Amino acid sequence: MKALFFTIYILCTLSVEVSTLVCKSCFAIKKECDEMQNVNCTAKENVCYDMSVEMKNMKGEEFQSVMKGCGMGNICKPAQSIIIHGVQTITAVKCCKTNLCNSASFLVSVPKSTFNGMKCYSCTDKSSKVCQSVKTTVECSGDQTVCFKLTEEIDKDGNKKPYITKGCASKGVCKGFLFSTSKGITVIDNVHCCEGSLCNNGDCFSYNWILLAVASILLLKPSF
Numbered sequence: 001m002k003a004l005f006f007t008i009y010i011l012c013t014l015s016v017e018v019s020t021l022v023c024k025s026c027f028a029i030k031k032e033c034d035e036m037q038n039v040n041c042t043a044k045e046n047v048c049y050d051m052s053v054e055m056k057n058m059k060g061e062e063f064q065s066v067m068k069g070c071g072m073g074n075i076c077k078p079a080q081s082i083i084i085h086g087v088q089t090i091t092a093v094k095c096c097k098t099n100l101c102n103s104a105s106f107l108v109s110v111p112k113s114t115f116n117g118m119k120c121y122s123c124t125d126k127s128s129k130v131c132q133s134v135k136t137t138v139e140c141s142g143d144q145t146v147c148f149k150l151t152e153e154i155d156k157d158g159n160k161k162p163y164i165t166k167g168c169a170s171k172g173v174c175k176g177f178l179f180s181t182s183k184g185i186t187v188i189d190n191v192h193c194c195e196g197s198l199c200n201n202g203d204c205f206s207y208n209w210i211l212l213a214v215a216s217i218l219l220l221k222p223s224f
Helices: 002-017 126-133 173-176
Strands: 018-028 037-042 046-057 062-071 078-086 089-095 115-121 123-125 137-141 146-154 160-169 177-181 184-189 191-194
Touching: 018 046, 018 137, 037 062, 078 137, 089 123, 115 146, 123 126, 126 160, 137 160, 146 173, 146 184, 160 173, 173 191
Parallel strands: none
Antiparallel strands: 018 037, 018 062, 046 062, 046 089, 078 089, 078 160, 115 137, 115 160, 123 160, 146 160, 146 191, 177 184
């Protein structure tokens, strides 16, 4: 009898930890994945996602990467854009909720946009004091109408650590910053935004919105 109860307990435990959702999984530093694997999602992962990242530097050179996998619904965001050190990055995540629904291609392109007259301080450094003293600026373009300051980053193992990032952003970024790591997409909460040119020199005004997740600063190959 004890053995029977133990077996039932194990089965119940497994049913809690494992989801029935199956998604395609892949990573590629180009427009499409050459190979995809089927992965079983955990109980917390309720969506399949496609993440597309497009980067464009000051020379007009474009770079694209894609990632697919299992995730939680809070990562599902429309296209968002930032500019840091003259590099524009647009990230979008598309989600669906049925088995293997993320097998098709999903691309986001950098729109042709002109400078909108706004400027922000741009810096990436471990030290807040260093970024405070840096006076490098970047011109914003298109829908990038706010300056932002991020106070954390995610390492390759998905762990948060202090790191300062400043630049231009679309308002959607203020709702969250998406980091891509070896463990999938991770949510960063500490995104601070402010309106007005060069407003992100010190402590920025933080929008009173639900903060979530654009990555693309760290696009590291996941371990499947």
